[in-house]
Amino acid sequence: MNALKPTTLAGLVEAVRGVERLRVEGGRTKPGLLRGDGAVLSLGFLRGVVEYDPGEFTFTALSGTPVAEVAAMLGERGQHLPFDPMLLDAGSTLGGMVASGLSGPGRLRHGGVRDFILGARMVDGLGRLLRMGGKVVKNAAGFDVPKFMVGSHGRHGVLGEVTFKVFPRPAARMTLRLRAPGIREAVGILLEAARSRFDFEALDVWPGSRDVMARLAGPPEALGPMAIEVLSRWPGECMDGGEAGTRWAGLRELGWVRGGMSVARVPCTPGHVAGLLDHVADMHLMSAANVALVSFEPGAVRGRLEKWMKTQGLRGMLLRGDGRMWLGASCPMGVEEAVRRALDPLGRFGGPGDPDEGHDGNE
Amino acid sequence: MNDGVAVRRLAALLPPGRVLREPAHLAAYESDGLTAYRQRPLAVAIPETQAEVVALVRLCAELGLPFVARGSGTSLSGGSLPVAGGIVIALNRLNRILEVNPVERWALVEPGVVNAHVTAAAAPHGLHYAPDPSSQTICTIGGNVAFNSGGAHCLKHGMTANHVLGIKAVLATGEVVELGGASREVAGPDWCGLFTGSEGLFGVALEIRLQLVPVAERFHTVLAGYRTLEQAGEAVAAVIGAGLLPGAMEIMDALALEAAVAAVHAEYPPGCEAVLIVELEGPREVVEADRARLGPVLAASGPVAIRVARDAAERMAIWKGRKSAFSAVGRLSPDFIVQDGVVPRQRLGEALRCIGEMSGKVGLRVANVFHAGDGNLHPLILFDGREAGALERAEALAGRILRMCVEMGGSITGEHGVGVEKREYLPEMFGPDELDAMRRIRAAFDPGGLSNPGKMLARGEAPSLQHAGLHPLERAGVITRE
Numbered sequence: 001m002n003a004l005k006p007t008t009l010a011g012l013v014e015a016v017r018g019v020e021r022l023r024v025e026g027g028r029t030k031p032g033l034l035r036g037d038g039a040v041l042s043l044g045f046l047r048g049v050v051e052y053d054p055g056e057f058t059f060t061a062l063s064g065t066p067v068a069e070v071a072a073m074l075g076e077r078g079q080h081l082p083f084d085p086m087l088l089d090a091g092s093t094l095g096g097m098v099a100s101g102l103s104g105p106g107r108l109r110h111g112g113v114r115d116f117i118l119g120a121r122m123v124d125g126l127g128r129l130l131r132m133g134g135k136v137v138k139n140a141a142g143f144d145v146p147k148f149m150v151g152s153h154g155r156h157g158v159l160g161e162v163t164f165k166v167f168p169r170p171a172a173r174m175t176l177r178l179r180a181p182g183i184r185e186a187v188g189i190l191l192e193a194a195r196s197r198f199d200f201e202a203l204d205v206w207p208g209s210r211d212v213m214a215r216l217a218g219p220p221e222a223l224g225p226m227a228i229e230v231l232s233r234w235p236g237e238c239m240d241g242g243e244a245g246t247r248w249a250g251l252r253e254l255g256w257v258r259g260g261m262s263v264a265r266v267p268c269t270p271g272h273v274a275g276l277l278d279h280v281a282d283m284h285l286m287s288a289a290n291v292a293l294v295s296f297e298p299g300a301v302r303g304r305l306e307k308w309m310k311t312q313g314l315r316g317m318l319l320r321g322d323g324r325m326w327l328g329a330s331c332p333m334g335v336e337e338a339v340r341r342a343l344d345p346l347g348r349f350g351g352p353g354d355p356d357e358g359h360d361g362n363e
Numbered sequence: 364m365n366d367g368v369a370v371r372r373l374a375a376l377l378p379p380g381r382v383l384r385e386p387a388h389l390a391a392y393e394s395d396g397l398t399a400y401r402q403r404p405l406a407v408a409i410p411e412t413q414a415e416v417v418a419l420v421r422l423c424a425e426l427g428l429p430f431v432a433r434g435s436g437t438s439l440s441g442g443s444l445p446v447a448g449g450i451v452i453a454l455n456r457l458n459r460i461l462e463v464n465p466v467e468r469w470a471l472v473e474p475g476v477v478n479a480h481v482t483a484a485a486a487p488h489g490l491h492y493a494p495d496p497s498s499q500t501i502c503t504i505g506g507n508v509a510f511n512s513g514g515a516h517c518l519k520h521g522m523t524a525n526h527v528l529g530i531k532a533v534l535a536t537g538e539v540v541e542l543g544g545a546s547r548e549v550a551g552p553d554w555c556g557l558f559t560g561s562e563g564l565f566g567v568a569l570e571i572r573l574q575l576v577p578v579a580e581r582f583h584t585v586l587a588g589y590r591t592l593e594q595a596g597e598a599v600a601a602v603i604g605a606g607l608l609p610g611a612m613e614i615m616d617a618l619a620l621e622a623a624v625a626a627v628h629a630e631y632p633p634g635c636e637a638v639l640i641v642e643l644e645g646p647r648e649v650v651e652a653d654r655a656r657l658g659p660v661l662a663a664s665g666p667v668a669i670r671v672a673r674d675a676a677e678r679m680a681i682w683k684g685r686k687s688a689f690s691a692v693g694r695l696s697p698d699f700i701v702q703d704g705v706v707p708r709q710r711l712g713e714a715l716r717c718i719g720e721m722s723g724k725v726g727l728r729v730a731n732v733f734h735a736g737d738g739n740l741h742p743l744i745l746f747d748g749r750e751a752g753a754l755e756r757a758e759a760l761a762g763r764i765l766r767m768c769v770e771m772g773g774s775i776t777g778e779h780g781v782g783v784e785k786r787e788y789l790p791e792m793f794g795p796d797e798l799d800a801m802r803r804i805r806a807a808f809d810p811g812g813l814s815n816p817g818k819m820l821a822r823g824e825a826p827s828l829q830h831a832g833l834h835p836l837e838r839a840g841v842i843t844r845e
Binding site (some may be wrong): 101 | 489511517518519522540549556603604607629645646653705707771776777781792804
């Protein structure tokens with residue numbers, strides 16, 4: 001069956017109303033999330049910026065708009081989405097970014113996708129175009145459904161348009177590589193640095209290494225003196241700007257993932273890091289050990305990883321690879337199904353019978 | 364349902380003295396920070412443990428008994444107004460800070476913990492809890508979560524929702540759920556984000572895990588006085604245009620300044636019609652560099668005078684004047700209504716002009732204090748309740764201001780919530796389909812409509828209107844309003 005490809009919000013409503021069951025895709029950069037049966041609804045043609053006013057620190061764009069396009073537009077006015085949106089070159093869309101809840105290293109300082117979404121126009125399971133949230137940087141009216149859409153992987157509604165808050169982009173950045181003999185020590189640096197006075201923009205451990213990559217951001221004249229003090233506290237060196245840029249871009253595009261490996265996003269705490277590392281092929285530890293992007297071999301290795309995650313109460317989301325979308329522990333709540341039915345009473349976006357929704361599905 | 368049965372069943376759950384029934388005891392719970400509304404509950408239950416809260420909510424579910432969870436009762440939208448025939452669950456004794464984890468930077472607290480106590484517990488570790496509503500010395504975290512409270516530092520630091528990592532709650536159905544967790548990220552929908560700001564319509568939070576952030580090393584607080592409000596508004600636009608991200612940007616107009624002078628002896632440059640407060644914060648090197656950029660921007664904005672806080676004491680004095688402004692207005696007028704609306708930041712000047720015109724037309728004075736960085740207005744409408752029709756005129760003006768906010772593309776509330784106060788205005792912002800979707804979500808959490816009914820989503824009954832003005836605690840100087 002050919003994909004439905006609406007180009008307008010009216011077309012989106014019509015497309016949703018016209019089918020009994022559907023699954024949504026954007027830029028197909030996180031195929032692990034494209035699960036379920038039914039007609040494919042592609043948002044790749046529902047694109048374009050609706051409003052951007054730098055003085056308001058907000059923009060509104062159709063959900064199929066490539067994040068890279070938005071980043072370029074913001075960049076021209078010295079602004080950005082401060083959480084380092086992922087998979088820009090790969091073609092990720094705003095809608096996919098929201099549905100996956102995937103933020104990048106910059107989420108450390110000011111928060112992630114959930115902290116910057118302000119509003120959404122979305123089609124619910126009854127085929128109604130709803131305008132939830134607001135378009136101004138501060139709003140406390142009504143339930144915060146736009147936040148709920150973050151990480152909702154298209155099961156509660158189809159995003160048609162989203163409004164985000166943006167921030168001024170720091171004038172300069174400097175990346176420091178801090179040496180750690182082992183992962184425990186690296187996590188120790190992450191935690192200490194996250195509490196320090198330096199207000200780091202990112203604190204990550206790069207795949208294949210035990211080095212902490214600490215990124216300072218701010219006025220150029222401030223960064224040099226701060227870097228000197230950071231390096232007097234932890235051994236390491238300042239990275240060349242070009243090299244740092246290349247490395248961060250590599251992380252952003254998942255360039256470190258070897259062929260044939262599955263990739264998942266696993267929210268975690270510092271105490272989980274060593275255990276996670278034992279069970280995966282490689283790992284990009286992000287945001288002072290609050291989230292890990294892990295790569296692993298499908299099959300038996302995944303099985304062992306999931307078994308361990310369950311013992312730790314960890315739950316992850318598959319971004320790339322085959323198999324169930326959820327990994328690890330399930331957190332069944334009675335209200336979950338009730339809310340799903342409230343927004344999608346007919347089960348248009350999945351629901352019962354969807355193998356990914358079952359909490360005890362096959363692994 | 365028979366009230367006697369409900370009271371007997373309540374009394375069986377809690378020891379004597381923790382179910383209040385006497386009118387004299389109930390009186391203290393009849394109203395909250397929105398003193399215009401008053402309603403006597405059937406009873407007030409005072410649990411001391413999470414298990415008691417769960418048992419109370421399950422009893423309510425069994426009996427179909429409406430309940431309202433309440434902390435310190437500082438809501439300015441009537442969020443904790445009791446329901447006739449229902450009970451109030453007073454959570455002030457669930458005030459334990461269960462754990463402060465300075466390494467992972469979070470605090471696990473019960474809902475009755477006072478906002479400022481979280482920061483006090485985190486302070487020895489160089490950390491703080493960022494959301495700072497003006498009532499922070501008395502308002503509780505449970506209420507902050509229910510109403511997604513803001514404060515003066517929202518532009519950079521966000522609101523309560525941006526700082527809640529996890530919530531354990533008993534839903535109106537009696538189900539106990541754990542949303543979020545110790546990580547700053549979750550896999551799956553953002554349940555914490557949905558629960559925060561739900562105005563108590565889903566259930567009662569039992570435990571909340573809050574993100575803590577390092578206290579900024581350096582602050583640079585500047586107070587600039589202007590001859591006109593427009594100039595102050597233009598200065599805000601210029602600061603934003605320069606690419607700066609201050610921790611706070613606040614404006615007070617002449618009437619608000621007059622009130623602050625009268626109340627806390629705040630001193631402002633003579634000849635000012637408006638004062639702008641800008642605060643930079645961060646590592647000292649960053650603040651020094653930003654300060655060098657802010658200086659010329661403010662100097663070019665045509666101020667009458669600029670004052671820079673030289674030390675922590677001067678900084679606190681500037682903030683004291685600002686944070687006391689609301690209660691201080693009580694000195695200028697026997698009664699007032701506090702409004703809370705949002706307009707796009709660049710339309711602030713236009714919005715203030717409109718408010719001035721509307722205020723002139725109806726002959727009521729309006730003082731303006733606002734979070735200029737967020738476009739979040741707080742007009743204070745002054746009136747004398749003893750004058751026939753004055754309250755009605757004040758309320759009509761408040762309503763026109765909210766409609767103006769919606770027409771300008773803003774919101775009917777930036778941080779006080781809808782509560783009972785603004786539920787009639789929610790349909791100005793959302794259409795029938797959106798309201799229906801919200802009702803369906805509410806019903807998923809609370810099919811019986813028992814948890815804080817009548818708030819946010821309009822219902823049939825109208826609470827009785829009595830008077831407006833200072834809350835008794837405000838009069839006593841215990842609380843202040845944002």
